[in-house]
Amino acid sequence: MDCDIDTLKAFLATAGCPGETVAALSRDVPLAAQGLAAERCAALAQGLTEALGVPEAPATLCQEGSLDDWLDFVARHLDDETLKRAAIARIVKNKTEIPHGKPYVIDRMRPQDALGVAGLFYTIYDANYPVLDYIVPEKLVALNQQKAVVTLVARAETGEIVGHGAYYRSSPPNPTVYEQGQLLVDPAYRQTSLAFRLLKELDAVSYAMTWAEAFFGEAVCNHVVTQKSGDRQGYVPCGIELSLMPDGAYAKEGACGRITCMTGFRVHRDKRLPLYLPEDCRPVLEPILTGFSLNRDMHFAASDVPESSETVLDARLFDFAQVERIQVATIGRDFPGHVAAIEERAVRLGLAVVQIFCNTASPGVAFAVKALRQRSYVFGGFMPLWFPDGDAIMFQRLATAPDFEAVRLFTDRAKAILAHIQAEWHAYGR
Template sequence: MECDIDTLRAFLETVGCPAETAAVLARDMPQTAQGLPPATGAALAAALTEALGTPAAPSELLEHGSLDDWLRFVAGHHDDAALKRAAMARIINGKGNISPGKAYTIDAMRPADAPGVAGLFHTIYDANYPVLDYYVPEKLIALNRQKAVLTLVARLETGEIAGHGAYYRSSPPNPAVYEQGQLLVDPAYRQSSMAFKLLRELDALSYAMPWAEAFFGEAVCNHLVTQKSGDKQGYTPCGIELSLMPDAAYAKEGAAGRVSCMMGWRMHRDKPSPLYLPEVYRPVLEGILSGFSLRRDIRFDPGDHPASGETVLTSRLFDLAQVERVQVAAVGHDFPARTAAIEERADRLGLAVVQVSINASSPSTAWAVRTLRQRGYVFGAFAPQWFPDGDALMLQRLAAQPDFEAVNLYTDRAKAILAHIRQEWGARGR
């Protein structure tokens, strides 16, 4: 988890600084020189230790630190393991039992709701959700203010948070693409219509986001509930992410082994772009594309074109999930070597899954796909407008044999995608 400037301002609010004051503090001036009392530094240090596991702050920082000084201090002592221990202890110390049978309101998350949201994530996932941000209330507040996350909650009349759903910027490099998910309902309200009402309000919210181009969801495949709701909302199946989630995250739901996800997509504001696709994937891709109305100049290619230039890629490691996601904005001549380095690191870290998403607006797409298939990757998904300037083809590398029989799918289109992947998996190395 990154503690950025907006998160730090939220921590100042936690220790009593008015929101309007925290919002206008200069980053490079001591807080005391801007009118904050000296005690604020000590209170901020204590809050950061409680929430993030940072060590005691030096006296100079307490007395004369600026916001940028505090950010450097936190970054210099960042430790995910310590952060996780601190965040879990804070949640457990502040949690109580959710009151059953109460009236509730579906509403946008307020800052006062954030501890309840973190507590709900803990109730559902214990300490196993793969992104630590959601266990830190101040980070949740900052993400919502940045529109990186748009959180809806089911707030009981007592103020407790019993339900949650969100749109959030997750892995796509395109900031105008949001993932819909994190539909959580406390066990005391599982028999109510809370989940349905959250989904209905999320649907309405998506049409009130004029900056958003597309939405997608990753519906777990250990049951069909979320796939059915996604189908009703108009999400088109476009991929199967095998073994994506660790079994611990869904142990309370009876999952045994890693859980696969079905990727569904809904376009709101399409924009034309070239689309280069490998001939070998024509059958599965034509099936997926038939579910969309995209303005694309589609060219299927056998994959004989060598790439020039250097590969441009970024990656993000999800430690708790044992997953790495690689975004290839441009394929270059060094793509095989860059891929080999990623695989070496994955093997060294014991990762379960590596996903590589290729910008399919380039003629080098088919060559890159052929390179990955030769290294044991299989098809994963087609993702419209994943990149700011193009769609993506995602291929996946798995450390172990996936449990195909455990993948439950709702629609015929999703089943056809899985059938292709299963056949491709069986043909590897031939």
């Protein structure tokens, strides 16, 4: 987790500082010079230690520090493992018994709900949820203020958080594309319609997010329940992510081995874009594209040459899942060398899956796919509006053969995508 100015301001609000005062604070002026009382700075220091596990703040920082000074102090002492222990201890200390069968309302998360949300994540995942942002209430408040996350909660009449669902910015480089997920229901409410009601309300909220262009979900394929929900919400199947989730992630549901996910998209606000695609993927891409009404200047090519000499990419490693995702914003003529380096790293780190998302907004996609096939990558999916200036085509490389027989799919469109990927696996996979 990283700590930013908005998160520090959320900690000040938790410490009792009025919201209008917090909003007006300048980041580079000492807090005392802005009229903040000494006890507020002391409460901030205590809150940071309790929630993040950072050391006690020095007296000079409390007396003379600006928000930037506090941010520097936290950055120098922040450690994920220490933070995790401190955050969980805080959750356990404040955990209350969840009432059974009490009325609840579904609402946007309020700042005072955030500790309850953190408690629900801990109830469901114990200490195993990989993203620390959700167990630090102030961070979750800041993310909602930044529209990086849009959180809905089911709040019991006595204030406890008994359900949760969200839209959040995840892997797409395009900040206007949100993932729908994190549907959590407290065990005391599992036999109610809460999950269905949360999904219905999430659907309504998405249409009110006027700044968002598209939404997507990754539905597990060890059953079809979430796929059915996505189908009812109008999400179009457009990819199959083989062996995405690690062993044991869904053991409580009776699943064993790595779990494949199906990607579904729903486009709300399209824009005209060029679309360059490889000819040998036409059989799988054309049926996918018929599920959308996209404004595209489309080009299929058997071969092409990138306009740029240099590839621009960004890599993100998900240690817990043994997955690496590579976002290729610009395909360059040096792309094959990058693919070789990515493969070497995957072998060295023992990764189970590597996914490469290529921007389809300029020529070079067929060139890139040829290089990927030579390294045993197979088609994974088409993701509209994935990049700020283009769609994406995703290819995937697996360390071991996927269990195709274990994949459960709901729609014929998804089944056709899997059939194509399975044929590619026999042709190109190892």
